[in-house]
Amino acid sequence: MNRSDDDVQEVVRRAQAGDEAAFSDLYERYVDRVYRYVALHVGPGADAEDITEEVFLKMLQAIGGYRWRGVPFSAWLLRIAHNLTVDFWRRQKVRATTSLEEVSPGSLVSDTDLEGSLVFLSDNLDLKVAMERLTQAQRQVLALRFGADLSVTETAKAMGRNEGAVKVLQHNAIRSLRRIMTGRAEE
């Protein structure tokens, strides 16, 4: 556990004891990361905001049961976010595990227009659509790494996998995302 972890653990301990300021501290530390994580799953906007808010309310209810045991608080919090996004998709009745083979060849952008796709995604216009076509695990790994800014080690703990498996999953997820964006089957 490094110094930063120690610091977080101390804040968490105070929150568990009912310290209001500690809860505010946790909110400030994690709200952006939680939102980005959720937004990469469900798309930016009202749904992502609702889920983000719910994550913190669930955290409030469950924090008494959190124990360090090698799982960083951020990973624990993002597990709540993950469970809520899964619930979201379940409610939306959207297939959360569309396999790559099922992805239609219809492209979101032409394969010659990668620059356009950058603008497309950076403008968040249809990030949701692109991410929707990944498997749930692929979405999760990208959201943890790029939304929540977790390291591979932290991501592995959050997902309950080993680091090697996370790297492979990450590689596959990015490759799949590229295929979806360019609309062609590579290899």
Place this chain on the structure above:
Amino acid sequence: MARRPIEDILDECLDRLQAGESVEACLARYPAEAAELEPLLRTASTLTMARLQPRPEFRQTAKYRFQGAVRLERERRAARAGWANVLSLPWVRTWIGAAAAVLVLFVLGSGTMIASADSLPDQPLYPVKRFVERAQLALAPSETERADLHLRLADLRVREIAAMVRTGKASEVDRLQQDLVRSIEMARSEAGVSSALAAAPVQEAARGAPAVAPQPQAVITATPAAGEEKGGPVPPGRAASLDERQRAFFKQLQERANRNLAILHLLKNQASERAKDALDRAFTLSEAGYREALRSTSEEPEQTDLLPAMTLLRAPAVREHGEWWVAGKRVIVTPDTLVNDGMTPGKLVVVGGLLRPDGAVLALFVTVMDEKPAPSERVELQGMVHKLENGLWLIDGHRVRLARETKVEGALAPGRWAVVEGWLGRDGVVIAKEIDVEESDGPVPFKPSGTSDDQKDDRRR
């Protein structure tokens, strides 16, 4: 030497990209893998470029709500811990109910309680008032009555906030706004409508927590909607009564929300900077609380409009034929109007109120000012010409007097639209300097400016 797996190289490059290194620099490190790496890194960079950030307004509002939930949770836990053991004994439950009833009857009947009823947070009897409130809540026989009581307590808190704003006690305003928000949350919870703090049903709440923690209990349980209760459909009679109760709750909630939010909004004009912050928090949180409750009980939530047309008038009060007039507007003062002091004709007042279709103002609060009114104030107003009465023209509810020097463009007649420029006299009558009468039949877009403080049609959505 074995070739390093592409997954490892990709991961290293991703870390470098996130640290600010360019794609080209990463590719230069691994020329043999560059062809395979490049498309992956460029795709990954789309994710880092997305820079998804929550909206600042959402971030702040959600924080307020979260802090409110933290306070609520802390109080509930304290209450559970303190009373759970004692209350579990049946004889204690019986006796405590009887003892509380006796105590409250005693307090309700005492002079202290009567004296405390109007006390304010900075007065000695205020704790008695709050004790009585808690006792009333404890003795309320049903959820519906507790919900109604919580709503009335929210009204009381707004009344106290208004008093504290007038006396410049910002710290009290901040404390009261927390109590206000709590009352709204409790009303929603008691009424059985789904709470913002527990947007999902209980089962959903339990699923939201991660497996590493014990399954949490939902803090606020949502009463199932009609027809969704466990054990099959609700009998028609029961469903009807639930609907009826919800409709009544919705109507009451909407009226109170309109009134309280308008007061909080308009009070900002009189508040110190510190009190303004507290009022902002009170407004944001109350609006969110009321809106959630209304959304839960309304069949057409998109039609929920929480801020009606309102206005703020600042001028000497005029008493005429048993009616109050301020800045040329008829002001209706009801027993619910928050008045800080006795209204006296000629005294400068600030009136915050709701605009009625007939042009009159339903006063939510009246602040009688200590300062002397200015002799006259330049005003510009526009509106429909109603009639000529006792030598005064009634234009959009304002009484307008034409002087010998008044320039009138067009024919002044009932039904016409007129733009008036002039001075506001001590008696609230506008002395017209210039009147421009529109020749068209229909009114021009309406943006009145009856006084400098006028905020008509100031709607927040």
